[in-house]
Amino acid sequence: MPGIMTLPEIKVPGDIEEVLYSVKAKNPAEPEFHQAVQEVFDSLRPALAKHPEYRSARLLERIVEPERVIMFRVPWLDDQGNVQVNRGFRIEMNSAIGPYKGGLRFHPSVNLGILKFLAFEQVFKNSLTTLPMGGGKGGSDFDPKGKSDNEVMRFCQSFMTELWRHIGADTDVPAGDIGVGGREIGFLFGQYKRLANKFTGVLTGKGLSWGGSLIRPEATGYGCVYFAAEMLKSRKDSLDGKLCLVSGSGNVSQYTVEKLLDFGAKPITLSDSDGAIYDPDGINREKLAWVMELKNVHRGRLRKYADHFTKAIFTPAEANLDHNPLWNIRADCAFPGATQNEINAKDAANLIMNGVKLVAEGANMPSTLDATRMFLDAKILYGPAKAANAGGVATSGLEMAQDSMRLTWSRDEVDNRLHQIMIAIHRNCYETAEAYGTPGNLVNGANIAGFLKVANAMLDQGLV
Numbered sequence: 001m002p003g004i005m006t007l008p009e010i011k012v013p014g015d016i017e018e019v020l021y022s023v024k025a026k027n028p029a030e031p032e033f034h035q036a037v038q039e040v041f042d043s044l045r046p047a048l049a050k051h052p053e054y055r056s057a058r059l060l061e062r063i064v065e066p067e068r069v070i071m072f073r074v075p076w077l078d079d080q081g082n083v084q085v086n087r088g089f090r091i092e093m094n095s096a097i098g099p100y101k102g103g104l105r106f107h108p109s110v111n112l113g114i115l116k117f118l119a120f121e122q123v124f125k126n127s128l129t130t131l132p133m134g135g136g137k138g139g140s141d142f143d144p145k146g147k148s149d150n151e152v153m154r155f156c157q158s159f160m161t162e163l164w165r166h167i168g169a170d171t172d173v174p175a176g177d178i179g180v181g182g183r184e185i186g187f188l189f190g191q192y193k194r195l196a197n198k199f200t201g202v203l204t205g206k207g208l209s210w211g212g213s214l215i216r217p218e219a220t221g222y223g224c225v226y227f228a229a230e231m232l233k234s235r236k237d238s239l240d241g242k243l244c245l246v247s248g249s250g251n252v253s254q255y256t257v258e259k260l261l262d263f264g265a266k267p268i269t270l271s272d273s274d275g276a277i278y279d280p281d282g283i284n285r286e287k288l289a290w291v292m293e294l295k296n297v298h299r300g301r302l303r304k305y306a307d308h309f310t311k312a313i314f315t316p317a318e319a320n321l322d323h324n325p326l327w328n329i330r331a332d333c334a335f336p337g338a339t340q341n342e343i344n345a346k347d348a349a350n351l352i353m354n355g356v357k358l359v360a361e362g363a364n365m366p367s368t369l370d371a372t373r374m375f376l377d378a379k380i381l382y383g384p385a386k387a388a389n390a391g392g393v394a395t396s397g398l399e400m401a402q403d404s405m406r407l408t409w410s411r412d413e414v415d416n417r418l419h420q421i422m423i424a425i426h427r428n429c430y431e432t433a434e435a436y437g438t439p440g441n442l443v444n445g446a447n448i449a450g451f452l453k454v455a456n457a458m459l460d461q462g463l464v
């Protein structure tokens with residue numbers, strides 16, 4: 001480790017609890033960030049015991065501190081000519097193993113703490129993909145719901161008018177996330193190109209005729225199902241015939257359903273922020289095509305599903321309920337694909353009681369810490385987000401490679417690479433969990449494997 005040899009004498013820091021305490025004190029009112037750090041630190045104990053050099057180099061204190069935080073005003077005009085003001089963010093968390101990489105989220109709940117949790121997770125996830133990408137995340141408290149295309153365009157142009165000076169194909173490469181799909185990436189890319197006078201791979205999730213990659217829209221959902229299939233294989237089982245709960249109905253959930261159908265499974269639920277549908281007959285390809293048209297073209301609400309397919313039941317979301325009814329349906333597998341903390345301890349208890357044997361996380365941090373512990377204690381197959389949903393960013397990495405080479409790969413080529421990457425991520429998590437004394441615990445496996453690569457790069461690069 002050449003970097004560490006050149007460092008001056010440094011005080012050996014306190015234990016993990018001390019660092020966690022300081023994270024909470026220095027970043028008040030950011031509960032999601034605290035939760036993400038705590039989950040990773042809990043897993044790292046066996047790795048830190050084996051590698052005292054990380055402690056003496058104060059790796060933990062450094063890795064929780066973003067390299068750079070950018071926060072800015074986004075003024076724009078609505079269709080009535082009124083001035084609107086939103087807040088924009090980009091968290092450049094860690095560039096030890098590659099340019100910052102991670103999505104942009106447009107949702108009214110976005111704040112600094114949520115983006116820091118997402119950027120922190122992204123560092124370890126990107127490390128697991130086998131590709132050279134650092135971690136970042138950004139977005140705005142802008143709500144695209146109910147806005148016209150022109151309003152979304154004016155917002156995106158104003159957002160990029162500040163962001164463009166901080167990003168670049170070799171510096172920081174944003175992508176989509178909640179509320180940022182193909183339409184938004186188009187408006188953002190168009191404005192970047194005008195300002196920078198450069199046509200480069202500065203964003204991923206682009207349209208196919210202007211630098212995008214086949215399979216990128218499908219990648220997170222497909223990857224999550226590939227990962228689930230590997231988890232089941234480790235217990236000599238398969239997805240064939242399995243009843244599956246899926247939450248959300250956006251990009252990740254739609255392609256999770258599509259790939260589940262390819263594997264012979266039977267998806268029976270979907271949701272949006274207004275509520276959930278349960279279709280006991282299963283969501284087949286025809287119904288999925290209808291949902292895609294509803295969500296991606298008409299930008300409609302899921303409750304319409306139950307009007308159209310009359311055997312389905314719609315349950316409206318209830319803010320005061322202590323559990324989500326979607327997770328209280330008899331099934332074999334669960335694929336949370338909406339948002340953070342959508343599975344609490346009660347939901348986890350319901351899932352386990354109803355016979356769910358596998359949870360594969362498409363959304364980021366959809367399970368609370370208590371729910372995660374319950375899945376691990378119950379010894380069901382539990383695929384944490386940073387491993388199970390890494391297919392999206394991995395395929396963004398493949399889009400970056402194609403942009404750099406000015407080549408496009410076929411659908412089969414990209415899908416095959418994605419599949420191989422998900423198999424490799426599963427194997428890495430599985431073997432690392434075993435090597436560090438917690439066989440079957442893919443949370444530990446993902447966190448330790450993701451951490452080691454970044455930590456070693458940071459050591460090699462000196463005091464960065």
Ligand code: NDP
Pocket residue numbers: 109176177178179180181220248249250251252253271272273274337338339340362363364389390392393
């Ligand atoms: P979309 O915007 O396409 O869809 C999000 C879905 O989740 C919608 O159905 C939305 O409902 C629902 N949802 C969002 N927020 C809430 C909320 N607070 N309560 C209830 N429902 C909510 O986003 P994606 O599918 O891209 O992202 C979903 C999850 O997957 C996120 O956690 C994201 O970080 C994660 N992810 C996405 C990746 C990608 O490649 N897109 C990559 C890796 C992870 P409504 O329409 O009513 O808001």
